Amino acid sequence: MSSDETSDQSVPDDVHQTLMEATYRALCAHGYADLTMQRIADEAGKSKSLLHYHYGTKRELLVAFLGFLFERFEKRVEATEGDAPEERLRFLLDKMVPDEDDDGEYDRFGLALAEIRTQAPYVETYREQIAQSEAAIRGRFADVIRDGIEQGVFREVDADRTATLLFAALDGARLQRVVVAEPTAEGERTPAHEAPHDVRAALDEFVVSHLVREEGT
Amino acid sequence: MSSDETSDQSVPDDVHQTLMEATYRALCAHGYADLTMQRIADEAGKSKSLLHYHYGTKRELLVAFLGFLFERFEKRVEATEGDAPEERLRFLLDKMVPDEDDDGEYDRFGLALAEIRTQAPYVETYREQIAQSEAAIRGRFADVIRDGIEQGVFREVDADRTATLLFAALDGARLQRVVVAEPTAEGERTPAHEAPHDVRAALDEFVVSHLVREEGT
Numbered sequence: 001m002s003s004d005e006t007s008d009q010s011v012p013d014d015v016h017q018t019l020m021e022a023t024y025r026a027l028c029a030h031g032y033a034d035l036t037m038q039r040i041a042d043e044a045g046k047s048k049s050l051l052h053y054h055y056g057t058k059r060e061l062l063v064a065f066l067g068f069l070f071e072r073f074e075k076r077v078e079a080t081e082g083d084a085p086e087e088r089l090r091f092l093l094d095k096m097v098p099d100e101d102d103d104g105e106y107d108r109f110g111l112a113l114a115e116i117r118t119q120a121p122y123v124e125t126y127r128e129q130i131a132q133s134e135a136a137i138r139g140r141f142a143d144v145i146r147d148g149i150e151q152g153v154f155r156e157v158d159a160d161r162t163a164t165l166l167f168a169a170l171d172g173a174r175l176q177r178v179v180v181a182e183p184t185a186e187g188e189r190t191p192a193h194e195a196p197h198d199v200r201a202a203l204d205e206f207v208v209s210h211l212v213r214e215e216g217t
Numbered sequence: 218m219s220s221d222e223t224s225d226q227s228v229p230d231d232v233h234q235t236l237m238e239a240t241y242r243a244l245c246a247h248g249y250a251d252l253t254m255q256r257i258a259d260e261a262g263k264s265k266s267l268l269h270y271h272y273g274t275k276r277e278l279l280v281a282f283l284g285f286l287f288e289r290f291e292k293r294v295e296a297t298e299g300d301a302p303e304e305r306l307r308f309l310l311d312k313m314v315p316d317e318d319d320d321g322e323y324d325r326f327g328l329a330l331a332e333i334r335t336q337a338p339y340v341e342t343y344r345e346q347i348a349q350s351e352a353a354i355r356g357r358f359a360d361v362i363r364d365g366i367e368q369g370v371f372r373e374v375d376a377d378r379t380a381t382l383l384f385a386a387l388d389g390a391r392l393q394r395v396v397v398a399e400p401t402a403e404g405e406r407t408p409a410h411e412a413p414h415d416v417r418a419a420l421d422e423f424v425v426s427h428l429v430r431e432e433g434t
Contacts, residue, residue, distance in 0.1 A: 118332045120396045131397040164412055165419035172389025179337045180348040195381055202382035206423045
C-alpha cells in the first residue's frame with residue numbers, strides 16, 4: 001500500500017502543514033496510545049470531520065504523518081548540499097541529539113515514535129513508510145561519506161556500513177534514553193539520559209576523527 | 218518498587234526457571250500485546266493459578282522475567298571472568314547479534330522486548346528493572362574496557378562513553394531490524410535486516426581495532 005490510499009489527495013498544502021504539525025504536537029502531548037483524531041483536531045483548531053475527510057482513519061493519518069517527517073528530513077538534508085562533507089556529516093549527527101534548549105520534546109516525541117515503530121510489524125503501511133524513511137536516513141549518511149571519500153577529504157571506508165553504525169548508535173541511544181530516563185527528575189542525569197550526547201561524542205572520537213584525513217596522513 | 222512485591226517469594230528455583238523459560242517462549246510465540254497468563258501456563262505445562270500464586274499479576278510476572286533476563290546476562294558475563302579483555306569484549310558484542318543458526322528468535326524476542334520497553338515510561342516497575350539491566354550491560358562493557366586498559370592491552374579511552382556507544386549501536390541495530398524487516402520474506406536481506414551484523418563489523422573496524430594496541434604502537 002502507498003499513500004495513494006489516503007482518503008483525499010487534494011488536501012491543500014497549508015492545511016496539510018497545519019494538520020501534520022498538530023499531529024506532532026498531539027503525539028508529544030498525549031503519546032501514541034492516547035492519540036485521538038479529536039486531540040489532533042483540537043491542536044489544529046480544526047474539526048475532527050475535516051481530518052477524516054482528508055486522511056481517512058487515524059492509521060492513515062499517521063502514515064501521512066510519517067511521510068511528512070520523511071519529507072521534512074529530506075528537505076533539511078537538501079538544504080546542506082554544497083557544504084563540505086565533514087560539515088554535512090556533523091549536521092546529520094547533531095540532528096539526532098537533543099538541542100541545548102530542548103524542553104523535553106526530544107524525549108516525548110522519541111517515545112511516541114518508538115511506540116509507532118513497535119507497531120510496524122503489525123501494520124503494513126507503517127512498516128513500509130518507516131522502512132523507506134530509515135533507508136533514506138542511512139542512505140543520506142552514506143552519500144555524505146561517499147562524497148567525502150570522492151573529494152579526498154575522508155579516508156576510504158565502507159560508506160554503507162559506516163552509515164548504518166552512525167544511525168543505529170544514535171537511534172539506540174535515543175531509545176535507551178526515552179524508555180528509562182525519569183521524565184520528572186529535573187536536573188538528574190543518568191547514563192541513559194546522557195546516552196545520546198555520550199554516543200555523539202564517542203562517534204566523533206572513533207568514527208568522524210578517523211574519517212577526516214589529517215594533513216600529511 | 219522492587220521485586221519484593223511479587224506475590225510469593227518462596228517460588229522454588231526449578232519452578233521459577235520453568236516459568237521464566239515458558240514466559241520467554243510465550244513472548245516469542247505471541248508477542249507482548251497478546252501475552253496472557255494462560256499462554257504462559259500452557260507453555261510451562263502448569264496451571265494459570267500457579268502463576269498467579271507465585272507472581273501475582275501478569276505485570277509482576279513480567280518484572281520477575283526482566284529480572285531473570287538480567288541475572289542470566291550477569292551469569293554469562295561472570296563465566297568469562299579470567300578470559301582476556303579482547304576476548305570478553307568480543308563475546309559481549311557477539312551476544313547482541315543473531316547466531317548463524319537463529320531461526321527468528323532474535324527478531325521475535327527483540328520485538329517483544331522493544332514493546333515492553335516502550336511501556337516502561339508508563340509502568341514504574343518495568344522502568345526500574347529495565348534501567349537496572351541496561352545500566353548493568355553498559356557497566357559490564359565498561360569494566361571489560363577498563364580491565365583492558367589496566368592490563369595495557371587496550372588504548373586509553375573513556376571506558377564509560379565507549380561502552381555506551383557499543384551498547385547503543387547494537388541495540389539500535391536490533392530495533393531497526395525487528396520493526397521493519399519483513400518476517401516472512403525468507404532469504405531477502407534488506408539493510409535493516411543486515412543492520413546488527415553491519416554494526417558489529419563496523420564496531421570491529423572503528424572501535425575494537427582502535428582499542429587493541431598493536432605490537433610496537
